[in-house]
Amino acid sequence: MNDQQNKHDAAEVVVLGGGAVGTAVAYYLARAGRNVALVELGEFPWGSSKRCDGHAVTYDSPPGYFSRLCKAGLDLFPEVAADLDVDFDFEPEGVGLLIDDERDLETARASIEGKRAEGIEVQFWDRAELRRREPGVADDVLACLNFASDAKLNPMRLAFGLARRAGAYGARLMPRTRVTGIETRDGAVAAVLTDRGRIASPVVIDACGVWAPLIGQMVGLTIPIRPRQGQILVSEKLRGLASQSYAEYGYLAAKGGRKRNGVTADMEAYGVALVAEPTEAGTVLFGSSRRYVGLDTSSHPGVLRAMAQRARRFFPRLAEARIIRCYAGLRPATPDGKPIISPTPVPGFFVAAGHEGNGIGLSLITGKLVAELLGGGPTSVDLAPLRLERFLEPPHAA
Amino acid sequence: MFTKAFPDSGKSVTLSFEGKAITVSADMTVAAAVLGHGAKHLRTTAKSGEERAPYCHMGVCFDCLMEIDGVPNQQACLRRVEEGMTVSRQRGVPDLARTEEK
Numbered sequence: 001m002n003d004q005q006n007k008h009d010a011a012e013v014v015v016l017g018g019g020a021v022g023t024a025v026a027y028y029l030a031r032a033g034r035n036v037a038l039v040e041l042g043e044f045p046w047g048s049s050k051r052c053d054g055h056a057v058t059y060d061s062p063p064g065y066f067s068r069l070c071k072a073g074l075d076l077f078p079e080v081a082a083d084l085d086v087d088f089d090f091e092p093e094g095v096g097l098l099i100d101d102e103r104d105l106e107t108a109r110a111s112i113e114g115k116r117a118e119g120i121e122v123q124f125w126d127r128a129e130l131r132r133r134e135p136g137v138a139d140d141v142l143a144c145l146n147f148a149s150d151a152k153l154n155p156m157r158l159a160f161g162l163a164r165r166a167g168a169y170g171a172r173l174m175p176r177t178r179v180t181g182i183e184t185r186d187g188a189v190a191a192v193l194t195d196r197g198r199i200a201s202p203v204v205i206d207a208c209g210v211w212a213p214l215i216g217q218m219v220g221l222t223i224p225i226r227p228r229q230g231q232i233l234v235s236e237k238l239r240g241l242a243s244q245s246y247a248e249y250g251y252l253a254a255k256g257g258r259k260r261n262g263v264t265a266d267m268e269a270y271g272v273a274l275v276a277e278p279t280e281a282g283t284v285l286f287g288s289s290r291r292y293v294g295l296d297t298s299s300h301p302g303v304l305r306a307m308a309q310r311a312r313r314f315f316p317r318l319a320e321a322r323i324i325r326c327y328a329g330l331r332p333a334t335p336d337g338k339p340i341i342s343p344t345p346v347p348g349f350f351v352a353a354g355h356e357g358n359g360i361g362l363s364l365i366t367g368k369l370v371a372e373l374l375g376g377g378p379t380s381v382d383l384a385p386l387r388l389e390r391f392l393e394p395p396h397a398a
Numbered sequence: 399m400f401t402k403a404f405p406d407s408g409k410s411v412t413l414s415f416e417g418k419a420i421t422v423s424a425d426m427t428v429a430a431a432v433l434g435h436g437a438k439h440l441r442t443t444a445k446s447g448e449e450r451a452p453y454c455h456m457g458v459c460f461d462c463l464m465e466i467d468g469v470p471n472q473q474a475c476l477r478r479v480e481e482g483m484t485v486s487r488q489r490g491v492p493d494l495a496r497t498e499e500k
Binding site: 135136236237238239240241282317318320321322 | 444445471490491492493494495496
Protein backbone atom coordinates (compact mmCIF):
# COMPACT_ATOMS: atom_id res chain seq x y z
CA MET A 1 0.00 0.00 0.00
CA ASN A 2 2.85 2.34 0.81
CA ASP A 3 4.37 1.70 -2.60
CA GLN A 4 1.09 2.52 -4.24
CA GLN A 5 0.88 5.76 -2.28
CA ASN A 6 4.47 6.68 -2.97
CA LYS A 7 4.01 6.35 -6.71
CA HIS A 8 1.66 9.27 -6.53
CA ASP A 9 3.84 11.42 -4.27
CA ALA A 10 4.32 14.91 -5.56
CA ALA A 11 5.63 18.20 -4.24
CA GLU A 12 6.16 21.70 -5.54
CA VAL A 13 9.69 21.70 -4.15
CA VAL A 14 11.92 18.93 -2.82
CA VAL A 15 14.67 20.09 -0.47
CA LEU A 16 17.59 17.68 -0.15
CA GLY A 17 19.62 17.83 3.05
CA GLY A 18 18.46 18.09 6.66
CA GLY A 19 21.22 20.24 8.13
CA ALA A 20 20.73 23.83 9.27
CA VAL A 21 20.60 25.13 5.69
CA GLY A 22 18.21 22.50 4.30
CA THR A 23 15.84 22.71 7.24
CA ALA A 24 15.87 26.52 7.01
CA VAL A 25 15.06 26.37 3.29
CA ALA A 26 12.19 23.95 3.96
CA TYR A 27 10.99 26.15 6.83
CA TYR A 28 10.83 29.36 4.80
CA LEU A 29 9.19 27.63 1.83
CA ALA A 30 6.59 25.88 3.99
CA ARG A 31 5.92 29.12 5.85
CA ALA A 32 5.26 30.76 2.48
CA GLY A 33 2.66 28.10 1.76
CA ARG A 34 4.69 25.97 -0.65
CA ASN A 35 4.11 22.22 -0.85
CA VAL A 36 7.56 21.05 0.28
CA ALA A 37 9.19 17.69 0.91
CA LEU A 38 12.40 17.67 2.99
CA VAL A 39 14.56 14.60 2.33
CA GLU A 40 17.42 13.60 4.62
CA LEU A 41 19.60 10.49 4.60
CA GLY A 42 19.80 10.42 8.40
CA GLU A 43 17.87 12.36 11.02
CA PHE A 44 17.29 16.09 11.60
CA PRO A 45 19.95 17.34 11.79
CA TRP A 46 22.59 15.27 10.10
CA GLY A 47 25.96 15.93 8.53
CA SER A 48 28.01 18.99 9.45
CA SER A 49 25.27 20.69 11.50
CA LYS A 50 25.70 18.20 14.28
CA ARG A 51 29.50 18.31 14.16
CA CYS A 52 30.20 22.02 14.47
CA ASP A 53 30.24 24.84 16.98
CA GLY A 54 27.30 27.16 17.49
CA HIS A 55 28.53 30.54 16.33
CA ALA A 56 26.43 32.87 14.21
CA VAL A 57 28.83 35.74 13.63
CA THR A 58 29.90 38.78 11.65
CA TYR A 59 33.47 39.05 12.98
CA ASP A 60 35.21 36.82 10.47
CA SER A 61 34.93 38.89 7.31
CA PRO A 62 36.13 42.37 6.29
CA PRO A 63 33.44 44.97 5.58
CA GLY A 64 31.72 44.22 2.30
CA TYR A 65 29.15 41.98 0.64
CA PHE A 66 29.84 38.85 2.69
CA SER A 67 29.94 40.74 5.98
CA ARG A 68 26.56 42.32 5.18
CA LEU A 69 25.17 38.89 4.27
CA CYS A 70 26.30 37.55 7.66
CA LYS A 71 24.70 40.54 9.41
CA ALA A 72 21.44 40.00 7.51
CA GLY A 73 21.58 36.34 8.53
CA LEU A 74 22.19 37.13 12.18
CA ASP A 75 19.32 39.62 12.24
CA LEU A 76 16.79 36.91 11.37
CA PHE A 77 17.37 34.76 14.45
CA PRO A 78 15.22 36.55 17.06
CA GLU A 79 12.10 36.44 14.92
CA VAL A 80 12.58 32.76 14.02
CA ALA A 81 13.42 31.89 17.63
CA ALA A 82 10.04 33.32 18.59
CA ASP A 83 8.30 31.30 15.87
CA LEU A 84 9.83 27.88 16.66
CA ASP A 85 8.55 25.72 19.48
CA VAL A 86 12.08 24.44 20.16
CA ASP A 87 14.37 26.72 22.20
CA PHE A 88 17.75 26.67 20.43
CA ASP A 89 19.54 28.74 23.08
CA PHE A 90 20.13 31.78 20.87
CA GLU A 91 22.36 34.16 22.85
CA PRO A 92 23.63 37.31 21.10
CA GLU A 93 26.11 37.89 23.91
CA GLY A 94 29.11 38.80 21.77
CA VAL A 95 32.27 37.21 20.41
CA GLY A 96 35.61 38.85 21.20
CA LEU A 97 38.68 38.73 18.99
CA LEU A 98 41.78 38.50 21.18
CA ILE A 99 44.79 40.49 19.97
CA ASP A 100 48.26 39.39 21.09
CA ASP A 101 50.47 41.13 18.53
CA GLU A 102 51.41 44.82 18.68
CA ARG A 103 51.26 44.96 14.90
CA ASP A 104 47.55 44.13 14.96
CA LEU A 105 46.42 46.92 17.27
CA GLU A 106 46.22 49.64 14.64
CA THR A 107 44.67 47.48 11.92
CA ALA A 108 42.11 46.21 14.40
CA ARG A 109 41.17 49.77 15.41
CA ALA A 110 41.04 50.82 11.77
CA SER A 111 38.63 48.00 10.91
CA ILE A 112 35.99 49.16 13.37
CA GLU A 113 34.42 51.98 11.37
CA GLY A 114 33.73 49.85 8.28
CA LYS A 115 31.92 47.21 10.31
CA ARG A 116 29.98 49.81 12.31
CA ALA A 117 28.84 51.37 9.03
CA GLU A 118 27.17 48.03 8.28
CA GLY A 119 25.24 48.21 11.55
CA ILE A 120 27.56 45.78 13.33
CA GLU A 121 28.24 46.59 16.97
CA VAL A 122 32.01 46.60 17.63
CA GLN A 123 33.90 47.68 20.75
CA PHE A 124 37.62 47.99 21.37
CA TRP A 125 38.71 46.80 24.82
CA ASP A 126 42.22 47.77 25.83
CA ARG A 127 44.23 45.48 28.08
CA ALA A 128 42.85 46.91 31.32
CA GLU A 129 39.25 46.65 30.11
CA LEU A 130 39.81 43.09 28.89
CA ARG A 131 41.38 42.06 32.21
CA ARG A 132 38.48 43.59 34.09
CA ARG A 133 35.89 41.74 32.03
CA GLU A 134 37.79 38.51 31.55
CA PRO A 135 40.29 37.77 34.32
CA GLY A 136 40.94 34.30 32.90
CA VAL A 137 42.61 35.60 29.74
CA ALA A 138 46.42 35.35 29.58
CA ASP A 139 48.22 38.42 30.92
CA ASP A 140 50.04 39.18 27.67
CA VAL A 141 46.91 39.47 25.54
CA LEU A 142 46.94 43.13 24.54
CA ALA A 143 43.37 43.95 23.58
CA CYS A 144 40.07 42.64 22.30
CA LEU A 145 37.85 43.62 19.43
CA ASN A 146 34.41 42.69 20.73
CA PHE A 147 31.60 42.00 18.28
CA ALA A 148 28.91 42.67 20.83
CA SER A 149 25.93 41.28 18.89
CA ASP A 150 27.55 38.15 17.50
CA ALA A 151 25.76 35.11 18.80
CA LYS A 152 26.01 31.55 19.90
CA LEU A 153 23.26 28.97 19.67
CA ASN A 154 22.68 25.23 19.74
CA PRO A 155 22.87 24.18 16.07
CA MET A 156 21.29 20.77 16.64
CA ARG A 157 18.28 22.27 18.35
CA LEU A 158 18.08 24.96 15.64
CA ALA A 159 17.92 22.46 12.76
CA PHE A 160 15.61 20.12 14.67
CA GLY A 161 13.32 23.03 15.51
CA LEU A 162 13.30 24.31 11.92
CA ALA A 163 12.40 20.86 10.56
CA ARG A 164 9.68 20.42 13.15
CA ARG A 165 8.18 23.86 12.47
CA ALA A 166 8.41 23.28 8.71
CA GLY A 167 6.42 20.11 9.34
CA ALA A 168 3.83 22.08 11.29
CA TYR A 169 3.53 24.46 8.31
CA GLY A 170 2.79 21.43 6.12
CA ALA A 171 6.19 20.29 4.85
CA ARG A 172 6.56 16.54 4.44
CA LEU A 173 9.56 15.46 6.50
CA MET A 174 11.39 12.45 5.09
CA PRO A 175 14.25 11.38 7.36
CA ARG A 176 16.13 8.10 6.75
CA THR A 177 15.59 8.51 3.03
CA ARG A 178 18.33 8.04 0.44
CA VAL A 179 18.24 9.92 -2.84
CA THR A 180 19.06 7.49 -5.65
CA GLY A 181 18.58 9.74 -8.66
CA ILE A 182 16.96 12.80 -10.17
CA GLU A 183 14.66 12.34 -13.13
CA THR A 184 14.66 15.00 -15.82
CA ARG A 185 12.28 15.62 -18.69
CA ASP A 186 13.51 17.69 -21.64
CA GLY A 187 16.52 18.63 -19.51
CA ALA A 188 14.45 19.99 -16.62
CA VAL A 189 13.92 18.49 -13.17
CA ALA A 190 10.86 16.18 -13.10
CA ALA A 191 11.20 14.00 -10.01
CA VAL A 192 13.43 12.90 -7.15
CA LEU A 193 13.98 9.16 -6.88
CA THR A 194 14.55 7.76 -3.40
CA ASP A 195 14.75 4.38 -1.70
CA ARG A 196 11.27 5.19 -0.38
CA GLY A 197 9.76 5.96 -3.75
CA ARG A 198 9.51 8.66 -6.37
CA ILE A 199 8.54 12.25 -5.62
CA ALA A 200 7.35 14.11 -8.70
CA SER A 201 8.55 17.70 -8.46
CA PRO A 202 9.63 20.44 -10.86
CA VAL A 203 12.07 21.93 -8.34
CA VAL A 204 14.95 20.45 -6.34
CA ILE A 205 17.07 22.39 -3.84
CA ASP A 206 20.45 20.78 -3.25
CA ALA A 207 21.29 21.74 0.35
CA CYS A 208 23.57 18.79 1.02
CA GLY A 209 26.65 20.73 2.12
CA VAL A 210 29.80 18.69 1.51
CA TRP A 211 27.66 16.05 -0.22
CA ALA A 212 26.04 18.59 -2.58
CA PRO A 213 28.43 17.62 -5.42
CA LEU A 214 27.14 14.01 -5.30
CA ILE A 215 23.60 15.27 -5.90
CA GLY A 216 24.84 17.67 -8.58
CA GLN A 217 26.43 14.76 -10.45
CA MET A 218 22.99 13.18 -10.78
CA VAL A 219 22.04 15.97 -13.19
CA GLY A 220 25.49 16.32 -14.72
CA LEU A 221 26.53 19.42 -12.74
CA THR A 222 29.93 20.02 -11.23
CA ILE A 223 29.51 21.78 -7.90
CA PRO A 224 32.92 22.85 -6.57
CA ILE A 225 32.58 22.12 -2.85
CA ARG A 226 35.36 20.42 -0.87
CA PRO A 227 35.11 19.11 2.69
CA ARG A 228 37.36 21.15 4.95
CA GLN A 229 37.62 19.24 8.20
CA GLY A 230 37.46 20.96 11.58
CA GLN A 231 37.98 19.40 15.00
CA ILE A 232 36.52 20.40 18.33
CA LEU A 233 37.42 19.72 21.95
CA VAL A 234 34.74 19.78 24.66
CA SER A 235 35.59 20.61 28.28
CA GLU A 236 33.81 19.32 31.32
CA LYS A 237 31.13 21.63 32.70
CA LEU A 238 32.89 24.44 34.52
CA ARG A 239 32.85 28.10 35.51
CA GLY A 240 35.51 30.78 35.59
CA LEU A 241 37.14 30.17 32.22
CA ALA A 242 35.46 32.64 29.87
CA SER A 243 32.26 34.63 30.25
CA GLN A 244 31.52 34.71 26.51
CA SER A 245 32.93 33.41 23.22
CA TYR A 246 36.34 34.36 21.86
CA ALA A 247 38.48 33.82 18.79
CA GLU A 248 41.95 35.05 17.88
CA TYR A 249 42.38 38.17 15.79
CA GLY A 250 45.82 37.07 14.65
CA TYR A 251 44.43 34.23 12.57
CA LEU A 252 42.26 36.57 10.51
CA ALA A 253 45.17 39.02 10.21
CA ALA A 254 47.60 36.24 9.30
CA LYS A 255 45.58 35.12 6.29
CA GLY A 256 47.96 37.41 4.41
CA GLY A 257 50.71 34.93 5.26
CA ARG A 258 52.34 36.56 8.30
CA LYS A 259 53.47 34.24 11.08
CA ARG A 260 51.51 34.53 14.32
CA ASN A 261 53.18 34.81 17.71
CA GLY A 262 53.78 31.51 19.48
CA VAL A 263 52.44 29.33 16.69
CA THR A 264 54.09 25.92 16.27
CA ALA A 265 54.70 24.10 13.00
CA ASP A 266 51.80 21.75 13.82
CA MET A 267 49.45 24.67 14.41
CA GLU A 268 50.40 26.10 11.01
CA ALA A 269 50.11 22.73 9.28
CA TYR A 270 46.69 22.01 10.75
CA GLY A 271 45.32 25.54 10.37
CA VAL A 272 44.81 25.83 14.11
CA ALA A 273 43.31 29.03 15.53
CA LEU A 274 41.62 29.62 18.85
CA VAL A 275 37.84 29.54 19.04
CA ALA A 276 36.23 29.22 22.48
CA GLU A 277 32.49 28.89 23.03
CA PRO A 278 31.01 28.44 26.51
CA THR A 279 27.78 26.58 25.85
CA GLU A 280 24.44 26.90 27.58
CA ALA A 281 25.00 23.43 29.04
CA GLY A 282 28.13 24.56 30.91
CA THR A 283 30.76 22.84 28.76
CA VAL A 284 33.18 24.92 26.68
CA LEU A 285 33.87 24.07 23.04
CA PHE A 286 37.39 24.71 21.73
CA GLY A 287 38.48 24.85 18.11
CA SER A 288 39.60 25.22 15.52
CA SER A 289 41.46 23.42 12.75
CA ARG A 290 41.33 23.32 8.96
CA ARG A 291 42.43 20.34 6.88
CA TYR A 292 41.45 18.83 3.55
CA VAL A 293 41.20 15.11 4.34
CA GLY A 294 38.24 14.03 2.23
CA LEU A 295 35.18 12.86 4.15
CA ASP A 296 37.20 11.72 7.18
CA THR A 297 35.52 12.75 10.44
CA SER A 298 37.87 10.98 12.83
CA SER A 299 39.71 12.95 15.48
CA HIS A 300 43.47 13.31 15.02
CA PRO A 301 45.60 13.42 18.20
CA GLY A 302 48.16 15.81 16.71
CA VAL A 303 45.44 18.28 15.75
CA LEU A 304 43.77 17.99 19.15
CA ARG A 305 47.09 18.61 20.89
CA ALA A 306 47.81 21.69 18.80
CA MET A 307 44.29 23.05 19.46
CA ALA A 308 44.61 22.45 23.20
CA GLN A 309 47.99 24.23 23.26
CA ARG A 310 46.57 27.18 21.36
CA ALA A 311 43.57 27.38 23.71
CA ARG A 312 45.82 27.29 26.79
CA ARG A 313 47.95 30.07 25.35
CA PHE A 314 44.91 32.39 25.58
CA PHE A 315 43.14 30.77 28.57
CA PRO A 316 45.81 29.39 30.96
CA ARG A 317 43.19 28.19 33.45
CA LEU A 318 42.28 25.52 30.94
CA ALA A 319 45.24 23.56 32.36
CA GLU A 320 42.99 22.79 35.35
CA ALA A 321 40.05 21.58 33.27
CA ARG A 322 39.38 18.17 31.83
CA ILE A 323 38.46 17.50 28.23
CA ILE A 324 35.56 15.06 28.07
CA ARG A 325 34.88 14.74 24.34
CA CYS A 326 36.14 15.54 20.90
CA TYR A 327 34.64 15.37 17.44
CA ALA A 328 35.29 16.45 13.90
CA GLY A 329 33.03 17.83 11.19
CA LEU A 330 33.28 18.86 7.55
CA ARG A 331 32.91 22.44 6.39
CA PRO A 332 31.57 22.66 2.83
CA ALA A 333 34.19 24.95 1.28
CA THR A 334 33.98 26.66 -2.11
CA PRO A 335 36.99 28.06 -3.99
CA ASP A 336 36.18 31.68 -3.03
CA GLY A 337 34.85 31.04 0.48
CA LYS A 338 31.32 32.18 -0.34
CA PRO A 339 28.27 29.92 -0.53
CA ILE A 340 26.38 28.99 -3.67
CA ILE A 341 22.75 30.14 -3.52
CA SER A 342 21.77 29.84 -7.12
CA PRO A 343 19.78 28.47 -10.00
CA THR A 344 21.80 26.26 -12.36
CA PRO A 345 21.90 25.48 -16.09
CA VAL A 346 19.49 22.62 -15.28
CA PRO A 347 16.00 24.15 -15.08
CA GLY A 348 14.44 23.44 -11.70
CA PHE A 349 17.74 22.48 -10.02
CA PHE A 350 18.97 24.97 -7.41
CA VAL A 351 21.96 24.89 -5.09
CA ALA A 352 22.00 26.19 -1.51
CA ALA A 353 25.31 24.90 -0.17
CA GLY A 354 29.00 25.68 0.33
CA HIS A 355 28.75 27.88 3.43
CA GLU A 356 32.06 26.61 4.83
CA GLY A 357 32.27 27.78 8.46
CA ASN A 358 29.25 30.07 8.29
CA GLY A 359 26.47 27.59 7.61
CA ILE A 360 24.79 28.00 10.96
CA GLY A 361 24.87 31.80 10.91
CA LEU A 362 23.79 31.93 7.26
CA SER A 363 21.17 29.18 7.50
CA LEU A 364 18.14 31.45 7.93
CA ILE A 365 19.13 34.06 5.35
CA THR A 366 19.77 31.21 2.89
CA GLY A 367 16.29 29.82 3.52
CA LYS A 368 14.73 33.24 3.13
CA LEU A 369 16.62 33.98 -0.09
CA VAL A 370 15.75 30.63 -1.65
CA ALA A 371 12.07 31.23 -0.87
CA GLU A 372 12.34 34.68 -2.49
CA LEU A 373 14.21 33.24 -5.48
CA LEU A 374 11.50 30.64 -6.08
CA GLY A 375 8.83 33.29 -5.58
CA GLY A 376 10.15 34.96 -8.72
CA GLY A 377 10.37 38.44 -7.26
CA PRO A 378 13.50 40.41 -6.42
CA THR A 379 15.57 38.95 -3.58
CA SER A 380 16.30 41.04 -0.50
CA VAL A 381 20.04 40.48 -1.06
CA ASP A 382 21.68 40.57 -4.51
CA LEU A 383 22.46 36.93 -5.30
CA ALA A 384 24.76 37.60 -8.28
CA PRO A 385 27.97 37.06 -6.22
CA LEU A 386 26.64 33.68 -5.06
CA ARG A 387 25.74 32.22 -8.46
CA LEU A 388 27.12 28.82 -9.41
CA GLU A 389 28.12 30.26 -12.81
CA ARG A 390 31.06 32.06 -11.22
CA PHE A 391 32.81 28.70 -11.03
CA LEU A 392 31.76 27.28 -14.39
CA GLU A 393 34.13 27.30 -17.33
CA PRO A 394 33.02 29.85 -19.90
CA PRO A 395 31.99 28.00 -23.07
CA HIS A 396 34.79 27.99 -25.63
CA ALA A 397 34.02 29.70 -28.89
CA ALA A 398 33.84 27.19 -31.71
CA MET B 399 24.88 -9.75 42.19
CA PHE B 400 27.41 -7.42 43.79
CA THR B 401 31.10 -8.20 44.04
CA LYS B 402 33.97 -6.03 45.22
CA ALA B 403 35.73 -3.97 42.60
CA PHE B 404 39.18 -5.10 43.74
CA PRO B 405 40.57 -8.40 45.15
CA ASP B 406 40.11 -8.91 48.87
CA SER B 407 43.21 -7.65 50.71
CA GLY B 408 41.79 -7.90 54.22
CA LYS B 409 43.04 -4.35 54.89
CA SER B 410 41.11 -1.22 55.78
CA VAL B 411 41.80 2.49 55.22
CA THR B 412 40.55 5.68 56.81
CA LEU B 413 39.50 8.62 54.69
CA SER B 414 37.76 11.91 55.25
CA PHE B 415 34.28 12.33 53.76
CA GLU B 416 32.82 15.83 54.17
CA GLY B 417 35.22 16.35 57.06
CA LYS B 418 34.24 13.17 58.87
CA ALA B 419 36.64 10.22 59.23
CA ILE B 420 35.30 6.95 57.86
CA THR B 421 37.05 3.59 57.90
CA VAL B 422 36.31 1.21 55.06
CA SER B 423 37.70 -1.88 53.36
CA ALA B 424 40.69 -0.98 51.18
CA ASP B 425 39.13 -2.91 48.32
CA MET B 426 36.37 -0.47 47.40
CA THR B 427 35.76 2.44 45.15
CA VAL B 428 35.24 5.86 46.72
CA ALA B 429 31.62 5.79 45.53
CA ALA B 430 30.94 2.45 47.23
CA ALA B 431 32.68 3.62 50.40
CA VAL B 432 30.59 6.76 50.92
CA LEU B 433 27.35 5.04 49.89
CA GLY B 434 28.17 2.32 52.41
CA HIS B 435 28.48 5.01 55.06
CA GLY B 436 24.98 6.24 54.45
CA ALA B 437 25.52 9.04 51.92
CA LYS B 438 22.36 9.49 49.88
CA HIS B 439 24.00 11.76 47.30
CA LEU B 440 27.52 12.41 46.01
CA ARG B 441 27.05 15.63 44.07
CA THR B 442 24.62 18.45 43.30
CA THR B 443 23.75 19.61 39.79
CA ALA B 444 25.00 22.86 38.26
CA LYS B 445 21.72 24.55 37.41
CA SER B 446 19.09 23.47 39.92
CA GLY B 447 21.32 22.20 42.72
CA GLU B 448 19.46 18.88 42.79
CA GLU B 449 21.09 15.94 44.52
CA ARG B 450 22.58 13.12 42.47
CA ALA B 451 23.97 9.67 43.27
CA PRO B 452 25.87 7.16 41.12
CA TYR B 453 23.79 5.33 38.56
CA CYS B 454 26.14 3.24 36.44
CA HIS B 455 29.17 2.60 38.70
CA MET B 456 31.26 2.05 35.60
CA GLY B 457 32.44 5.50 34.53
CA VAL B 458 29.71 6.46 32.12
CA CYS B 459 26.98 8.49 33.83
CA PHE B 460 29.13 11.09 35.64
CA ASP B 461 26.60 11.28 38.48
CA CYS B 462 29.24 10.22 41.04
CA LEU B 463 31.44 13.31 40.65
CA MET B 464 33.27 14.28 43.84
CA GLU B 465 36.15 16.47 44.88
CA ILE B 466 39.01 14.13 45.82
CA ASP B 467 42.18 15.50 47.45
CA GLY B 468 41.32 18.98 46.21
CA VAL B 469 40.76 17.98 42.59
CA PRO B 470 37.20 18.69 41.44
CA ASN B 471 34.98 16.52 39.20
CA GLN B 472 36.55 13.15 39.96
CA GLN B 473 34.56 10.04 39.09
CA ALA B 474 34.22 8.41 42.49
CA CYS B 475 33.12 5.11 40.95
CA LEU B 476 36.49 4.73 39.20
CA ARG B 477 38.75 5.68 42.12
CA ARG B 478 39.95 3.18 44.70
CA VAL B 479 39.99 4.41 48.29
CA GLU B 480 43.40 5.30 49.72
CA GLU B 481 44.61 5.91 53.26
CA GLY B 482 44.23 9.58 54.19
CA MET B 483 42.15 10.55 51.15
CA THR B 484 40.03 13.70 51.49
CA VAL B 485 36.67 13.40 49.75
CA SER B 486 33.80 15.85 49.49
CA ARG B 487 30.71 16.25 47.36
CA GLN B 488 31.01 18.06 44.04
CA ARG B 489 28.69 21.04 44.44
CA GLY B 490 27.71 22.34 41.01
CA VAL B 491 30.51 22.77 38.52
CA PRO B 492 34.15 23.50 39.35
CA ASP B 493 35.10 27.18 39.29
CA LEU B 494 38.46 27.61 37.59
CA ALA B 495 38.81 31.10 39.06
CA ARG B 496 38.70 29.54 42.53
CA THR B 497 41.18 26.83 41.56
CA GLU B 498 43.60 29.54 40.42
CA GLU B 499 43.50 31.30 43.81
CA LYS B 500 44.64 28.17 45.63
